[in-house]
Amino acid sequence: MKKHFLEWFLALFYCGCNLPFTLILMQNANQSTFCVAQSYDTLDYLKSIWPKFLSSGVRIFKMSKKRILFVINPISGGKKKTAFNKQVLEVLDLNRFDPTFKITDHANHGYELATAAVEEGYDAVVAVGGDGTINEIGSALVNTDTPLGIIPEGSGNGLALYLGVPMNESAALRRINRMESTAIDCGKIGDRYFFNVAGLGFDASVSDKFASETFRGPVGYLRTVINVMSNYKPRKYSLEIDGETYEREAFMISVANSPQYGNNAYIAPNASVNDGVLDVCIVRKFPLYTLPLMVFHLFNRTVNQSEYVEIISGKKILIRQDEEAPVHLDGEPMDLGKEISIEVQKNALRIIS
Numbered sequence: 001m002k003k004h005f006l007e008w009f010l011a012l013f014y015c016g017c018n019l020p021f022t023l024i025l026m027q028n029a030n031q032s033t034f035c036v037a038q039s040y041d042t043l044d045y046l047k048s049i050w051p052k053f054l055s056s057g058v059r060i061f062k063m064s065k066k067r068i069l070f071v072i073n074p075i076s077g078g079k080k081k082t083a084f085n086k087q088v089l090e091v092l093d094l095n096r097f098d099p100t101f102k103i104t105d106h107a108n109h110g111y112e113l114a115t116a117a118v119e120e121g122y123d124a125v126v127a128v129g130g131d132g133t134i135n136e137i138g139s140a141l142v143n144t145d146t147p148l149g150i151i152p153e154g155s156g157n158g159l160a161l162y163l164g165v166p167m168n169e170s171a172a173l174r175r176i177n178r179m180e181s182t183a184i185d186c187g188k189i190g191d192r193y194f195f196n197v198a199g200l201g202f203d204a205s206v207s208d209k210f211a212s213e214t215f216r217g218p219v220g221y222l223r224t225v226i227n228v229m230s231n232y233k234p235r236k237y238s239l240e241i242d243g244e245t246y247e248r249e250a251f252m253i254s255v256a257n258s259p260q261y262g263n264n265a266y267i268a269p270n271a272s273v274n275d276g277v278l279d280v281c282i283v284r285k286f287p288l289y290t291l292p293l294m295v296f297h298l299f300n301r302t303v304n305q306s307e308y309v310e311i312i313s314g315k316k317i318l319i320r321q322d323e324e325a326p327v328h329l330d331g332e333p334m335d336l337g338k339e340i341s342i343e344v345q346k347n348a349l350r351i352i353s
């Protein structure tokens with residue numbers, strides 16, 4: 001050990017200047033294992049300047065590459081993704097990562113692929129799509145050690161915008177290269193999860209209608225919003241939030257984990273994915289002439305200042321609606337009956353940040 005002290009010190013110093021790179025474990029003749037931050041290029045450099053160092057009883061164990069599964073939603077955001085694989089091979093550090101690509105071709109396929117990836121020991125699963133794709137994949141990764149990466153390719157990209165994931169494909173891939181992850185909260189309804197926003201009422205009806213539209217993208221979404229708004233009626237809801245009861249007639253109720261729907265429309269400006277609570281945003285019926293002001297509030301992050309909006313945060317939320325109507329989870333519509341029980345799961349999903 002002492003004999004090699006200088007070599008170890010110099011190697012660590014050299015590698016310290018080059019962090020972060022692939023880890024290579026090194027073991028000396030006495031079986032003392034060292035862990036030095038290394039790249040394969042650095043290893044070649046060491047071999048060239050220190051042939052003695054590498055022939056003096058030191059064995060080198062290269063860490064295997066991390067396996068990343070890219071799950072691509074080919075229809076999200078109305079964008080073609082035919083060049084995506086090529087872009088990954090150009091930007092991803094292939095010295096450290098071994099990418100696999102899979103394309104979703106039916107509803108919930110992302111969940112199935114991500115579940116299999118966890119079982120097969122992948123080191124990360126990357127959602128290439130919008131909030132709906134993130135929802136399917138993230139649901140399979142909740143309470144596992146496998147982090148979720150995001151390449152934003154959706155219509156709204158609410159969670160990605162909130163988390164500061166670059167909208168540029170190449171920049172988002174460079175973030176995957178860092179492979180640093182952080183835990184975020186998620187919302188749970190029965191055995192389903194949401195990571196961005198869930199909702200009842202108007203926005204759920206919009207999601208329900210938008211799901212059957214062939215005209216996707218932000219313009220298609222706006223067109224659906226206008227169509228649904230023209231004949232939408234508010235409904236009665238009974239809410240229980242952390243034991244308190246509220247009776248409300250509402251245009252819509254959103255339950256926000258992160259603050260925005262997407263496209264920088266903030267439905268719950270103070271929501272955070274790290275505070276252990278969900279923000280329940282109750283929007284009362286508002287006169288049509290105030291619509292421009294509501295839209296302004298949404299994009300100005302001041303919706304909580306509107307006289308038609310009430311926001312209550314809580315960990316356990318029970319919402320009873322007077323008739324069966326669709327609920328959306330991260331923009332994906334579903335029928336969950338009249339009584340919807342929601343709770344927060346703190347730090348349940350790891351995200352590559």
Ligand SMILES: [Mg+2]
Pocket residue numbers: 185256257258271272273274275276277278279
């Ligand atoms: Mg929160």
